[in-house]
Amino acid sequence: MTETKRDLENAGSNLIPEPKKGLLTSFLTGEAMEIPEKYLYGKCRRVAEFEKLNRIGEGTYGIVYRAKDTQNGQIVALKKMRMDRERDGMPVSGIREINILLSCRHQNIVRLHEVAVGSSLTSIFLCMEYCEQDLASLLDNMNSAFSESEIKCIMQQLFMGLDYMHKRYIVHRDLKVSNLLLTDTGILKIADFGLARKINAPECPMTPNVVTLWYRAPELLFQSKTHTTAIDMWAAGCILGELLLHKPLLPGRSELNQIEIIIDLLGTPNTAIWPEFANLPMLENITLKSQPYNNLKPKFSSLSNAGLRLLNFLFMYDPKKRATASECLQSTYFKEEPLPVDPHLMPTFPQHRNLKNGNGESSTVTNLLGAFSDLRELVSPSI
Numbered sequence: 001m002t003e004t005k006r007d008l009e010n011a012g013s014n015l016i017p018e019p020k021k022g023l024l025t026s027f028l029t030g031e032a033m034e035i036p037e038k039y040l041y042g043k044c045r046r047v048a049e050f051e052k053l054n055r056i057g058e059g060t061y062g063i064v065y066r067a068k069d070t071q072n073g074q075i076v077a078l079k080k081m082r083m084d085r086e087r088d089g090m091p092v093s094g095i096r097e098i099n100i101l102l103s104c105r106h107q108n109i110v111r112l113h114e115v116a117v118g119s120s121l122t123s124i125f126l127c128m129e130y131c132e133q134d135l136a137s138l139l140d141n142m143n144s145a146f147s148e149s150e151i152k153c154i155m156q157q158l159f160m161g162l163d164y165m166h167k168r169y170i171v172h173r174d175l176k177v178s179n180l181l182l183t184d185t186g187i188l189k190i191a192d193f194g195l196a197r198k199i200n201a202p203e204c205p206m207t208p209n210v211v212t213l214w215y216r217a218p219e220l221l222f223q224s225k226t227h228t229t230a231i232d233m234w235a236a237g238c239i240l241g242e243l244l245l246h247k248p249l250l251p252g253r254s255e256l257n258q259i260e261i262i263i264d265l266l267g268t269p270n271t272a273i274w275p276e277f278a279n280l281p282m283l284e285n286i287t288l289k290s291q292p293y294n295n296l297k298p299k300f301s302s303l304s305n306a307g308l309r310l311l312n313f314l315f316m317y318d319p320k321k322r323a324t325a326s327e328c329l330q331s332t333y334f335k336e337e338p339l340p341v342d343p344h345l346m347p348t349f350p351q352h353r354n355l356k357n358g359n360g361e362s363s364t365v366t367n368l369l370g371a372f373s374d375l376r377e378l379v380s381p382s383i
């Protein structure tokens with residue numbers, strides 16, 4: 001068990017042990033230097049000031065805990081950064097996530113309160129506002145589907161968050177229902193910015209292996225080297241479809257199968273609707289099946305014309321023609337009956353994640369934050 005894990009699973013005590021003095025490697029000589037404790041944590045608080053309540057989630061980049069700030073009683077979410085494979089300090093995904101979250105302030109983007117450290121500087125925690133639900137566990141556990149007014153409320157908030165991010169050239173790159181959180185006051189929060197990137201230009205070269213398969217845009221599947229904020233809009237279309245159907249819309253089993261089921265739903269792409277299509281690398285290796293029909297209408301048979309127009313706009317093969325978040329917010333779908341419900345009138349739900357994990361494993365975590373530059377200096381050297 002690593003030292004940091006011990007911090008979190010420290011049975012018998014609800015407080016994390018006091019950190020030791022740290023050893024940093026000198027940048028100049030390469031020798032280990034003992035750092036006085038008062039300089040060790042920069043302006044960041046220590047994790048020992050939080051009481052761990054229960055584990056609420058685990059993803060690729062970290063474990064998430066519900067915890068109480070013992071200074072003010074506030075309930076927060078603490079995401080412990082995974083350092084397993086890191087030799088040289090913090091993983092780049094963690095640095096990106098912190099930088100981007102610190103630069104965002106919007107009701108529909110999860111708020112990063114601060115960054116905290118455990119007993120060694122390789123144990124880093126993001127301290128975020130706590131949200132009672134995530135849409136994935138909610139969809140898995142709710143007895144009846146969301147009403148259309150509730151779906152509109154969720155989607156409108158998603159588009160508001162995306163509009164804010166995209167206007168700042170931030171692409172999330174991993175939108176899916178498990179990364180959408182919902183508070184007990186009906187506010188949707190976009191979370192998990194571990195794959196997010198700030199793009200310098202409207203089109204920026206990036207690795208195509210991002211976005212969970214079921215939500216992955218065709219330009220990524222066809223291995224386009226540049227992608228844009230439009231990849232988030234495709235994922236938003238998949239999320240709208242999933243909320244309406246109460247099951248994943250495009251649950252591919254492999255990349256090829258994902259392409260196949262997209263074609264089954266939307267028809268085969270061609271250069272008439274997507275001029276850059278013919279030059280995409282993936283097409284050198286595969287022949288696409290021919291399917292001439294767009295099947296959105298039969299698939300969503302009870303959806304209004306405005307709803308279908310919105311879905312079609314989100315599922316434009318050509319990313320340049322795909323709807324932007326601000327265009328989606330103007331959609332007639334949100335202006336026609338049934339109107340979006342006011343977020344405060346959204347129903348509340350039992351907190352399944354806490355019920356499942358409510359074993360009250362005790363432990364705590366420390367605090368950090370302050371100037372992030374302090375953090376970057378401190379976490380890289382070996383301790």
Ligand SMILES: Nc1ncnc2c1ncn2[C@@H]1O[C@H](COP(=O)(O)OP(=O)(O)OP(=O)(O)O)[C@@H](O)[C@H]1O
Pocket residue numbers: 056057058059060061062063064077079110128129130131132133134174178179181191192193194
């Ligand atoms: N602020 C929060 N409030 C409540 N629950 C949260 C919060 N942040 C994350 N969670 C829960 O923890 C889960 C995992 O968090 P997150 O997606 O940030 O981790 P990850 O390792 O980056 O995941 P992934 O493998 O999806 O990339 C979420 O699905 C959600 O259930």
